[in-house]
Amino acid sequence: MLPYLANAADIDAAALIGGLKRELPARTAYTEVRFSHMYDHALIARGELEYLGPGQLGKRVDSPYQETTTIVDGEVTLQRGKRKPRQISLERVPELEGFLRGFSALLGGDVAAVQRDFELTSSGDTSQWRLRLAPRDPRLKKRIDAIEVDGSADSARCFSILDADDDASIMLVEGLATATLPEPLTRRKVESACRGGVAAQ
Amino acid sequence: MTAAMRRLVLLVGWIGVLAVVTAYTVHTLKLSTDLRSFMPPAQTADQKLLMEQIGEGPGSRLLLLAISGADEARLAEISRSFVAALRADPHFSQAINGEFDAGMLDERLLPYRYLLSSSFDEAPLDESVLADELSQRVEDLGSPAATLLKPLLPRDPTLEIMKLAERWSPPKAPLVRDGVWFSPEGEALLLVQTRAAGFDPAAQGEAIDAIHAAFDASRGAQADASLVISGPGYFTVLVNASTRGESEWLGRISTVGFIVLLLLAYRSVAVLGLAALPIASGALAGVAAIAAVFGTMHGITLAFGFTLLGVAQEYPIRLLSHRRAGETALESVRGLWPLLLTAIASACIAYLAFFASGVTGLMQLAVFTISGLLVAGFSTRYLLPRVLPAKFRDAADTPGLGAVWNWLESLPRPRWLPPLLLAIAALMLGSASTPFWQNDLAALTPVPQDLMKREGRLRAALGAPDVRYLLIVEAADAEGVLELSEKVSPRIDALVAQGAVGAAELPSRYLPSLATQRARQSRLPDRAALETMLASASADLPFRQGLFAPFVDDVETARSLEPLTPARFASSPIGARIEAMLVKRGDHWLGLGTIIGMQDPAAFDALATETNDAVRLLDLKGASESLVAAYRERILRAFGIAIVLLVATVFIAFRDLHRAWHVLAPMTLATILVLAVLRFGGTSLSLFHLVALTLAAGLGLHYALFFERTTPDAAEARRTLHATLVCVISALLVFALLAWSSLPVLRAIGLTVSLGVGFHFCLSILMARKGRARDAG
Numbered sequence: 001m002l003p004y005l006a007n008a009a010d011i012d013a014a015a016l017i018g019g020l021k022r023e024l025p026a027r028t029a030y031t032e033v034r035f036s037h038m039y040d041h042a043l044i045a046r047g048e049l050e051y052l053g054p055g056q057l058g059k060r061v062d063s064p065y066q067e068t069t070t071i072v073d074g075e076v077t078l079q080r081g082k083r084k085p086r087q088i089s090l091e092r093v094p095e096l097e098g099f100l101r102g103f104s105a106l107l108g109g110d111v112a113a114v115q116r117d118f119e120l121t122s123s124g125d126t127s128q129w130r131l132r133l134a135p136r137d138p139r140l141k142k143r144i145d146a147i148e149v150d151g152s153a154d155s156a157r158c159f160s161i162l163d164a165d166d167d168a169s170i171m172l173v174e175g176l177a178t179a180t181l182p183e184p185l186t187r188r189k190v191e192s193a194c195r196g197g198v199a200a201q
Numbered sequence: 202m203t204a205a206m207r208r209l210v211l212l213v214g215w216i217g218v219l220a221v222v223t224a225y226t227v228h229t230l231k232l233s234t235d236l237r238s239f240m241p242p243a244q245t246a247d248q249k250l251l252m253e254q255i256g257e258g259p260g261s262r263l264l265l266l267a268i269s270g271a272d273e274a275r276l277a278e279i280s281r282s283f284v285a286a287l288r289a290d291p292h293f294s295q296a297i298n299g300e301f302d303a304g305m306l307d308e309r310l311l312p313y314r315y316l317l318s319s320s321f322d323e324a325p326l327d328e329s330v331l332a333d334e335l336s337q338r339v340e341d342l343g344s345p346a347a348t349l350l351k352p353l354l355p356r357d358p359t360l361e362i363m364k365l366a367e368r369w370s371p372p373k374a375p376l377v378r379d380g381v382w383f384s385p386e387g388e389a390l391l392l393v394q395t396r397a398a399g400f401d402p403a404a405q406g407e408a409i410d411a412i413h414a415a416f417d418a419s420r421g422a423q424a425d426a427s428l429v430i431s432g433p434g435y436f437t438v439l440v441n442a443s444t445r446g447e448s449e450w451l452g453r454i455s456t457v458g459f460i461v462l463l464l465l466a467y468r469s470v471a472v473l474g475l476a477a478l479p480i481a482s483g484a485l486a487g488v489a490a491i492a493a494v495f496g497t498m499h500g501i502t503l504a505f506g507f508t509l510l511g512v513a514q515e516y517p518i519r520l521l522s523h524r525r526a527g528e529t530a531l532e533s534v535r536g537l538w539p540l541l542l543t544a545i546a547s548a549c550i551a552y553l554a555f556f557a558s559g560v561t562g563l564m565q566l567a568v569f570t571i572s573g574l575l576v577a578g579f580s581t582r583y584l585l586p587r588v589l590p591a592k593f594r595d596a597a598d599t600p601g602l603g604a605v606w607n608w609l610e611s612l613p614r615p616r617w618l619p620p621l622l623l624a625i626a627a628l629m630l631g632s633a634s635t636p637f638w639q640n641d642l643a644a645l646t647p648v649p650q651d652l653m654k655r656e657g658r659l660r661a662a663l664g665a666p667d668v669r670y671l672l673i674v675e676a677a678d679a680e681g682v683l684e685l686s687e688k689v690s691p692r693i694d695a696l697v698a699q700g701a702v703g704a705a706e707l708p709s710r711y712l713p714s715l716a717t718q719r720a721r722q723s724r725l726p727d728r729a730a731l732e733t734m735l736a737s738a739s740a741d742l743p744f745r746q747g748l749f750a751p752f753v754d755d756v757e758t759a760r761s762l763e764p765l766t767p768a769r770f771a772s773s774p775i776g777a778r779i780e781a782m783l784v785k786r787g788d789h790w791l792g793l794g795t796i797i798g799m800q801d802p803a804a805f806d807a808l809a810t811e812t813n814d815a816v817r818l819l820d821l822k823g824a825s826e827s828l829v830a831a832y833r834e835r836i837l838r839a840f841g842i843a844i845v846l847l848v849a850t851v852f853i854a855f856r857d858l859h860r861a862w863h864v865l866a867p868m869t870l871a872t873i874l875v876l877a878v879l880r881f882g883g884t885s886l887s888l889f890h891l892v893a894l895t896l897a898a899g900l901g902l903h904y905a906l907f908f909e910r911t912t913p914d915a916a917e918a919r920r921t922l923h924a925t926l927v928c929v930i931s932a933l934l935v936f937a938l939l940a941w942s943s944l945p946v947l948r949a950i951g952l953t954v955s956l957g958v959g960f961h962f963c964l965s966i967l968m969a970r971k972g973r974a975r976d977a978g
Contacts, residue, residue: 038748167351
């Protein structure tokens with residue numbers, strides 16, 4: 001426990017989030033590994049994440065299928081392959097809106113906004129930290145346990161969305177996005193990669 | 202027993218009988234507020250449907266609710282608990298606030314989704330369709346909506362439940378914020394459907410109370426949050442309350458005025474109380490007669506009946522004014538009785554015509570008025586004189602009365618005046634430009650402009666169906682209605698596309714016909730085929746083996762289900778909606794489609810022609826107006842007969858053409874003048890005007906009868922004038938006040954009677970016979 005106490009002073013959640021702020025537009029390639037009880041093996045998707053300012057997020061999937069999702073102020077536009085774009089209003093699902101608002105605030109480095117929708121805890125030290133965002137909205141809580149961000153210094157390595165039913169989607173970003181994925185592809189191995197395991201290999 | 206004792210015993214006995222009758226009627230009589238019992242039997246098919254649907258059409262049972270006064274999140278929270286409370290309340294058949302309601306199809310009915318959904322009509326559920334759907338699900342699981350979809354996927358990988366929910370959501374869905382409906386102005390919106398008919402004020406009042414109670418419970422600590430209700434049922438309650446409130450308020454003023462008038466005229470408190478007994482007896486007798494004959498009484502009968510019974514107030518006033526020294530009250534009333542009896546008999550005989558009309562409401566009115574007038578008349582003749590105190594003031598000695606009499610007598614009575622007035626009246630009638638009849642009964646009890654505006658705003662924001670139009674789909678049975686509405690629904694879609702109508706909901710939107718369901722069933726793959734296509738469709742996808750077993754089971758179940766009928770569907774919330782849209786009428790069935798945002802009713806004509814009127818637009822307003830017109834025709838016919846009977850009675854009573862003419866001519870001319878003034882002022886006539894004209898004519902008959910009576914005794918002539926003046930002033934007190942009312946219905950009655958009283962009084966003096974005794978003093 002002692003090292004944790006010693007480090008606690010160093011990693012202030014607010015400062016970490018502040019440090020995540022990038023110049024706009026911020027873009028990063030990602031590799032997403034989805035673990036689901038519905039799947040018999042993990043699904044790997046690759047593409048690009050985009051942050052264009054408060055409330056504006058973009059996610060492009062390049063493989064295994066083509067999809068572009070843009071979120072502007074609660075309006076989600078979904079474009080798949082050559083199909084007509086679909087508009088989905090998040091007003092119908094308020095818990096999702098809170099989720100995306102929090103996510104967007106996280107990328108924008110807006111601590112206050114993150115804390116409105118999530119309970120914020122942090123652990124680790126500056127070289128290897130973890131932020132945990134647990135939703136405050138009881139409806140969202142039923143669906144999502146937490147969003148976790150792993151990183152070192154002022155850059156994030158992984159964004160993990162931990163579903164309430166134990167499914168998880170782990171997005172490896174920046175440096176890790178292009179790294180080779182561990183074999184066999186298990187959740188534990190991917191998680192340890194997020195904590196610097198791959199870099200250490 | 203002394204005379205005083207006898208009086209007291211009789212009085213106590215009289216009041217005792219009234220109390221017993223009151224107790225009897227309160228116990229037996231049910232007051233109905235349903236407009237239909239006051240309506241004539243319907244003639245056309247549309248009228249028949251209207252009679253059934255008036256207030257029961259899906260649109261008119263809707264109440265629109267808006268909550269404001271807190272921030273969005275709190276309003277949404279209130280909306281959620283409010284809608285839950287309303288759903289549990291038996292007053293409402295439906296309560297929605299925009300929340301996605303996965304319970305729309307209950308567990309038991311879930312396999313039916315493959316029979317209800319049109320997803321596989323164009324391309325059947327085969328390997329390529331399934332592969333496409335499954336790969337979309339993989340993509341969905343990577344999207345923000347993943348956590349919502351996950352619970353549905355194993356059972357419903359093609360998302361039929363979502364597609365049905367979308368199909369069943371209101372065609373013009375409002376804005377959704379924080380999961381519930383909001384107006385552009387930021388109020389949380391809800392839509393509830395009452396079980397009670399829209400135009401039943403009593404039942405709607407209960408429903409509205411239930412809404413307020415549910416809201417108070419739901420808003421909890423949010424004391425600032427306030428609720429606004431709108432919709433036809435709410436307006437019915439509101440208009441009823443404001444009409445009652447205003448007439449009670451005006452009634453109180455005129456009662457005070459009436460009391461002051463009687464005190465001034467007769468200078469006795471005891472007389473004041475006793476004079477009320479005959480009319481109270483008459484009213485009670487009328488109500489009791491209806492209780493005995495019909496059991497229920499319509500609110501309108503009661504209101505109209507009390508208005509018409511106003512004539513009876515004349516009877517005690519005549520007696521009181523005509524008392525004179527050296528004569529007991531009994532002797533005075535004997536002297537008056539022939540005239541009073543003529544008045545009572547002619548009115549009663551005239552009202553017999555209403556009894557013959559065949560319309561329950563009018564028959565009740567006749568029973569009420571006839572028994573009321575008879576009891577008021579006979580109690581004035583046989584009871585009132587026996588309880589009046591022996592001491593009285595001779596009305597002939599009222600100061601100033603002699604001067605008024607002399608002035609009235611000295612007025613010129615040119616013979617050319619009546620024809621001139623008639624000519625002027627004809628000119629005025631001819632120059633009126635407004636329609637003669639007001640067929641829209643709602644125009645008489647209008648809803649305040651700002652509430653109408655709010656109603657329009659909320660209705661538009663909620664996309665709620667039109668109250669005025671229904672799309673009728675008629676067939677031999679329920680299945681036929683569903684088949685026909687499936688057949689015409691592309692045509693309706695085309696009308697929507699060309700802008701003739703904002704949206705329309707046909708019964709087939711909620712339940713496909715048996716034929717369609719069977720066709721869908723027959724195209725579903727069997728278990729083996731589905732398992733094979735599932736295996737190859739998901740070969741390249743990460744889904745684990747056996748994940749979709751619940752889906753395979755449901756499809757297999759769906760293949761052998763007995764198709765859904767409205768009855769089998771009825772237990773679910775959507776089933777309740779389809780049940781409300783299908784009505785059995787005699788040996789055939791009607792589907793009631795709702796219309797949202799009607800732009801061009803004429804565009805539906807072609808559809809009606811093509812389907813031989815099996816699919817047609819019903820304009821409830823048009824149908825109700827034609828019903829009112831038909832109703833009025835019957836009333837007018839009754840009036841025609843009543844006039845003939847009245848004239849005959851007066852002639853028979855007098856057995857003298859000349860005298861009868863002097864009674865009937867001023868009455869007729871005065872009635873024509875009232876009509877002329879009303880029409881010249883731009884008034885379109887309604888039933889209420891007709892009732893008021895009848896009352897005025899009844900009063901006019903009294904004035905004419907008594908002024909026509911010549912007497913050599915100047916004092917007796919002054920007593921006649923006294924009685925008539927008290928009657929005229931008391932009638933004006935009541936009805937001139939009503940004429941100032943803000944409500945057109947009260948104004949119509951008040952203005953008509955006031956004008957009538959004025960004209961009848963003046964003309965009965967100016968057209969009276971010459972050669973009456975002049976006052977010497």
